[in-house]
Amino acid sequence: MSGALWRERVRRLRANPGAVVALGIIGLLVATALVGPWFSPNDIETLDWSHVAAQPGMAHAHWFGTDRLGRDLFVRTLEGARVSLAVGLVASAVSLSLGLCYGAISGYVGGRTDQLMMRLIEILSGLPLIFFVIFLTVIFGRSAYLLFFAIGAVGWLTMARIVRGQTLSVRRQEFIEAAVASGASTARIIFRHIVPNVIGSVIVYGTLTVPQIVLFESFLSFLGLGVQEPHASLGTLIAEGAGEMEAAPWILFVPGAFLAALLLCLNIFGDGLRDAFDAKER
Amino acid sequence: MFRYFLKRAGAAVPTLFIIVTLTFFLIRIAPGGPFDREQSLPPDIMANLQSAYGLDQPLWAQYARYLGALAHGDFGPSFKYKDFSVTELIGQGFPVTLELGAIALGLALGLGILIGTLAALRHNRAADYVTMALAVSGIAVPSFVVLPLLALLFGIRLHWLPVAGWEPGSIRYLVLPVIALALPPLAYIARLTRGSLLEVLRSHYIRTAIAKGLPLHIVILRHALRPALVPVAGYLAPAVASIMTGSLVVETIAGLPGVGRYLVQGALNRDYTLVMGMVILYSTVLIGMGLIVDLLYAWLDPRIRFER
Numbered sequence: 001m002s003g004a005l006w007r008e009r010v011r012r013l014r015a016n017p018g019a020v021v022a023l024g025i026i027g028l029l030v031a032t033a034l035v036g037p038w039f040s041p042n043d044i045e046t047l048d049w050s051h052v053a054a055q056p057g058m059a060h061a062h063w064f065g066t067d068r069l070g071r072d073l074f075v076r077t078l079e080g081a082r083v084s085l086a087v088g089l090v091a092s093a094v095s096l097s098l099g100l101c102y103g104a105i106s107g108y109v110g111g112r113t114d115q116l117m118m119r120l121i122e123i124l125s126g127l128p129l130i131f132f133v134i135f136l137t138v139i140f141g142r143s144a145y146l147l148f149f150a151i152g153a154v155g156w157l158t159m160a161r162i163v164r165g166q167t168l169s170v171r172r173q174e175f176i177e178a179a180v181a182s183g184a185s186t187a188r189i190i191f192r193h194i195v196p197n198v199i200g201s202v203i204v205y206g207t208l209t210v211p212q213i214v215l216f217e218s219f220l221s222f223l224g225l226g227v228q229e230p231h232a233s234l235g236t237l238i239a240e241g242a243g244e245m246e247a248a249p250w251i252l253f254v255p256g257a258f259l260a261a262l263l264l265c266l267n268i269f270g271d272g273l274r275d276a277f278d279a280k281e282r
Numbered sequence: 283m284f285r286y287f288l289k290r291a292g293a294a295v296p297t298l299f300i301i302v303t304l305t306f307f308l309i310r311i312a313p314g315g316p317f318d319r320e321q322s323l324p325p326d327i328m329a330n331l332q333s334a335y336g337l338d339q340p341l342w343a344q345y346a347r348y349l350g351a352l353a354h355g356d357f358g359p360s361f362k363y364k365d366f367s368v369t370e371l372i373g374q375g376f377p378v379t380l381e382l383g384a385i386a387l388g389l390a391l392g393l394g395i396l397i398g399t400l401a402a403l404r405h406n407r408a409a410d411y412v413t414m415a416l417a418v419s420g421i422a423v424p425s426f427v428v429l430p431l432l433a434l435l436f437g438i439r440l441h442w443l444p445v446a447g448w449e450p451g452s453i454r455y456l457v458l459p460v461i462a463l464a465l466p467p468l469a470y471i472a473r474l475t476r477g478s479l480l481e482v483l484r485s486h487y488i489r490t491a492i493a494k495g496l497p498l499h500i501v502i503l504r505h506a507l508r509p510a511l512v513p514v515a516g517y518l519a520p521a522v523a524s525i526m527t528g529s530l531v532v533e534t535i536a537g538l539p540g541v542g543r544y545l546v547q548g549a550l551n552r553d554y555t556l557v558m559g560m561v562i563l564y565s566t567v568l569i570g571m572g573l574i575v576d577l578l579y580a581w582l583d584p585r586i587r588f589e590r
Contacts, residue, residue: 123297130527131545131561135305138549139312215424222426222531223546235426242430242535246445249434256427263422271418 012276019272022265029262033081040075065250067240076232077255081262083233087148088214094152095213096206099159104194106160107167109186118164125157130216137225147226151216155209162205166198204270204277211266218259234259290576294569298562302352305561306345309554316361316552335361348558357562358555362548368559372541376563378448379533379540382456383525386463390521394468395514398475399502405480413472420469426531429462433535446537459536463528467521471514479510508582515578522571526564 013019037043064074106117133150170176171194179189218235220226227233234255241252317323317331332338336347351358357368401413436458437445448455482488483506491501533542541560548556 123300130523131564132304132308134546135308135312135549135557138546139308211422218424219426219527219531225546238427238430242426245430245434246438252427252430252434256431260419260423260427263424264419267418267422 009276013272016272016275019269019276022268022272025261025265026269029081029258029265030085033078033085036078037075040072043072043075064254065248067244067248067251073251073254077234077237077258080232080234080237080255081258083227083231084214084217084235084259084262087151087217087227087233088210090148091152091213091217092155092206092209094148095155095209096159096202098152099156100163100195100198100202102156103160103163103165104167104190104198107164108171108190108194110171114164121157121160130154133220134223134225137220147217147220151213151220154216155213159202159205159209162201163198166201167194170194170197200277204274207266207273208270211263211270214259214266215263234262287573287577290573294573297569298565301565302349302558302562303345305558306348306554307341309549309552309557310341310344312552314552316554318552335359348555352562357559360553360556362551362553362556368555371544371556372559372563375539375541375544378538379529379542382459382463382533382538382540383522383529385456386460386525387467387521389460389464390468390471390525391514393464394471395475395507395511397468398472399479399507401472401476402479402483403498403502410476414476417469417472420465421473423465425462425466425528426535428465429458429532429535432458432462446535448536448538455536455538459532459538463525463532466528467517467524471517471521474513474517475510478513479506482506482510512579512582515575515582518575518578519568519571523568526567 064072064077066072067076102117102121106114133154136146136150176189176193179193184192214234217226218233218238221233221235222239224239227236229236237255238252238259241249241255244251315337316335317328322328323331329338336344339347348358355369357372360366360368360371363371397413397417401410404410433445436443443457444455446455488501488506491505492498496505529540530542530545532538533540541563544556545560545564547553548560
């Protein structure tokens, strides 16, 4: 974790114009989602019967138009984006912590434990996990906590593999030997010495997990299994818009464009981050 | 190698068994049952229905009975679609889903490999950057956004293709759903092919092949592409999974009579047997794909041996 290495990584990242622009756009989108609704005279629930399915424009207060019930699309899209982002961040955190602990333990303890834990990962990745997420959301109602957990539970397998690989190489280094010699417990070595040293690749892979999870959440919401009324995520809004496509395409277009831009920039930034951290990829 | 294949196919049976068992008990723990209505049924009718479908028996007895029927290839009657067995429902819908998915996979593979190869040959030139930028957008933009937009453009504005619907034997209804489904895996395959081909092109035997004067297309087709496709083969199973999950929404948007809608609706209706049938169908396809990938590995890279 030397400062020079991190400065070099930041320099490489800044030399990548795509990643810098993507990060800027992500910042802009997130900031708009957070503060945008304050600047609009409308709120999410009010039905404006004089402007039902109104076109986008500056002629009335609904800059991005309204939906079938006269609700303001600008505010609804931004609220939906908040929900999607929150699910994306929390579920990514769940899947990262799961994968980090599992991978670090498996890699450090090694031996038969390692074999057993990796075998379990192999079996789990053979199962069609997405169906189990669908069942879980159907079975246990649509609680938001379950949604976070279920989506996060899908993403941690790859993370655990990556962390285990990193741990195997960190484990052989001298400072771990020193820690063992000075009598540190296994748990202390794993969480004080191994985890901080593998966190770099965790963050990089985590950046690429966020768009996957945001996408997956909107997929579930699109199927009607995710976020429920009166709340909406981008997926719910897109599902509404797809039904009104012929008469009022902007109901689809506004949240669709927001989601597409967000996913695109998250992916580009994640790729850039990975390239900056992993010089041999070039 | 044939013995290895048999061994792997044999190992798939316990995996399927675990999936069947997990799904069976998961879906039955769910509150509610297949005969719940807005107005509750009179108790004696309810009791009759329950006993007709064997739901009044203890759970383990139902499980044993289901496994017994399954061993004879009987998926049981659907709870929701009266007068239809699960086998009939899946038998009617699966050909449509299979056609949609197979064309999408073929398109993703063919075009993805082609585009990836072209990008690798134009490495660090404009064509490379443009295709890879398009590939990132293909991965990022979900099919349930792409399909309505395509339908809006080609169906409603230009009137070239039907917006939604289905007619047996007519390919016109499949064009837009296939494109929407194929786009994400296509983009990913293009990126994988480009990356691994760039690596292969740097190796010594390729330099030898070029040095002895072989034309470029022979070098690519005969020497470079085969080893470069190993990571693409590894992506096949996830690609099939992505196409299958994508078809859940794409079939609904495009109004195709495939099996996609049965999984989510079946789970919502507590149509136990239908959900079980769908899970078995999808898992079998996924596991089968894994086996095909193993065989492909051996063909693409003969150094891969099967001692394990």
